[in-house]
Amino acid sequence: MNDPNGLIQWRGRYHLFYQHHPYGPLWANMHWGHAVSDDLVHWRHLPLALAPTPGSPDQDGCFSGCVVDHDGVPTLVYTGVRGRDQLVCLATGDGDDADLVTWRKHPGNPVIPAPPAGLELAQYRDPNVWRGEDGAWYLVHGAGIAGVGGAALLYRSRDLVQWEYLGPLHVGDARRREPVWTGSMWECPQLFPLGDRHVLLVSVWHERQGHYAAYMVGTFDGRRFTPQTEGILDAGSLYAPQTMRDDRGRRLLWGWLREGRSREAMQEAGWSGVMSLPWVLTLRSDGTLGVSPAPELETLRGEHSRLADLALADDERELAGTGGDCLEIEAEFEPGDARELGLVVRRSSGGEEETRIVYEPAAGRLTVDRGRSSDDPRVERAPQVARVPLADDEPLRLRVFLDRSAVEVFAIERGALTTRIYPTRPDSVGLRVFARGGRARARTLDVWRMREIWQEDRG
Ligand code: DQQ
Numbered sequence: 001m002n003d004p005n006g007l008i009q010w011r012g013r014y015h016l017f018y019q020h021h022p023y024g025p026l027w028a029n030m031h032w033g034h035a036v037s038d039d040l041v042h043w044r045h046l047p048l049a050l051a052p053t054p055g056s057p058d059q060d061g062c063f064s065g066c067v068v069d070h071d072g073v074p075t076l077v078y079t080g081v082r083g084r085d086q087l088v089c090l091a092t093g094d095g096d097d098a099d100l101v102t103w104r105k106h107p108g109n110p111v112i113p114a115p116p117a118g119l120e121l122a123q124y125r126d127p128n129v130w131r132g133e134d135g136a137w138y139l140v141h142g143a144g145i146a147g148v149g150g151a152a153l154l155y156r157s158r159d160l161v162q163w164e165y166l167g168p169l170h171v172g173d174a175r176r177r178e179p180v181w182t183g184s185m186w187e188c189p190q191l192f193p194l195g196d197r198h199v200l201l202v203s204v205w206h207e208r209q210g211h212y213a214a215y216m217v218g219t220f221d222g223r224r225f226t227p228q229t230e231g232i233l234d235a236g237s238l239y240a241p242q243t244m245r246d247d248r249g250r251r252l253l254w255g256w257l258r259e260g261r262s263r264e265a266m267q268e269a270g271w272s273g274v275m276s277l278p279w280v281l282t283l284r285s286d287g288t289l290g291v292s293p294a295p296e297l298e299t300l301r302g303e304h305s306r307l308a309d310l311a312l313a314d315d316e317r318e319l320a321g322t323g324g325d326c327l328e329i330e331a332e333f334e335p336g337d338a339r340e341l342g343l344v345v346r347r348s349s350g351g352e353e354e355t356r357i358v359y360e361p362a363a364g365r366l367t368v369d370r371g372r373s374s375d376d377p378r379v380e381r382a383p384q385v386a387r388v389p390l391a392d393d394e395p396l397r398l399r400v401f402l403d404r405s406a407v408e409v410f411a412i413e414r415g416a417l418t419t420r421i422y423p424t425r426p427d428s429v430g431l432r433v434f435a436r437g438g439r440a441r442a443r444t445l446d447v448w449r450m451r452e453i454w455q456e457d458r459g
Helices: 263-269 295-300
Strands: 004-010 013-020 031-037 043-050 062-070 073-082 085-092 121-131 137-145 149-157 164-171 185-194 197-206 210-220 225-234 238-245 251-257 279-283 289-293 301-313 316-318 326-334 340-347 355-360 365-369 384-387 396-403 406-411 415-420 430-436 439-450
Touching: 004 073, 004 238, 004 251, 013 043, 013 062, 013 251, 043 073, 062 085, 073 121, 085 121, 121 185, 137 197, 149 197, 164 225, 185 238, 185 279, 197 225, 197 238, 197 279, 210 238, 225 238, 225 289, 225 415, 251 415, 289 396, 289 406, 295 301, 301 430, 326 340, 326 430, 340 396, 355 396, 365 406, 365 415, 384 415, 430 439
Parallel strands: 004 062, 062 121, 149 185
Antiparallel strands: 004 013, 013 031, 031 043, 062 073, 073 085, 121 137, 137 149, 137 185, 149 164, 185 197, 197 210, 210 225, 238 251, 251 279, 279 289, 301 439, 316 430, 326 396, 326 439, 340 355, 340 430, 355 365, 365 384, 396 406, 406 415
């Protein structure tokens, strides 16, 4: 699996569609998978929602898109792939079907039959649709302009079938590399209101220089987006995120956690790709995005251990009896004068394997060090790094979720860093806390074993 698609709450239930290859562990032959949840925590698999139709505009793949409520008719807007064409297609569901399992493709597909004229587009895919305040439908479309790079294009429609091109919503600045680079294209763009601003979320894609998810916060005048602040949503493994607003008014986000192992290792495992946890987005007073894990995840907290007021002076302590590979860890540190401090997770008893979550106060840098995460030579070892500057005397508050190969680290309300790790040893479950080059204090350290979400399916 890869990108989350079509996030929607329908009759109170959360639907999560996603890019899926049902017949093999590597990316190919894109279908739409589908899962549903009442509580954001326990999910039920539903049948495939979309499959390519031979001889049609999506014969070579049903790529990313969204689902909207069109006056009671669930309507799926996606990228149909035929040869080199990647064009906007529609499918409609049955509003009375709470499971949203039946989809009929529109006979007039593709509903946007060609990219806009007058732009030299090297890439064009990934529609995302919302209802504007004027009652019209708006669509932001991912694009890459030859010689420029990432762009988000804007369309408007009254009926989701006839679309008028309104021009570029926003075009990347090819002179800058950070934080929002143009890359070759912006995949999966999404524009949504948050607080008193609009957020443009983009997945920066470049064929040789990597992928990452970035955001801009700014204003939208109905035609153009003007950024005021911008940042990297996640400098780790999360890509192609999509968001939805739920009936509690929250802006929820999911992303695809990409693999960090070779194609051969994925083949051997028989699967690849993980969906992130549900995140809640907020707008911080400095105009940057705050992220935190959805509070519903706390219902998975099982056996609990707590340590409080632990002084650390250039040492590393084993937290006996707290280890595991499915844990939630919440820690609040006073960084003191330590050069670095943090947690060691998935540590084998002899230290052969370990993953270090390291905070360096002077640099305001959070790193997940995967240098010794795995004995398997086929996995990525590069550290993953996020900027998390703290104010003077501000504590470092971390929430860490370990779920086997998926690691999601939240520096509370400030940023997130997701990682994939592949320890090989059965004893790589140890947990430690450390400070180096000075003194720090762990004010509180809570560890919960996380409960399994799939039990009922096994019964
Ligand atoms: N994944 C989809 C595309 C999208 C990319 C194909 C982003 O629609 O651009 O699986 O990961």
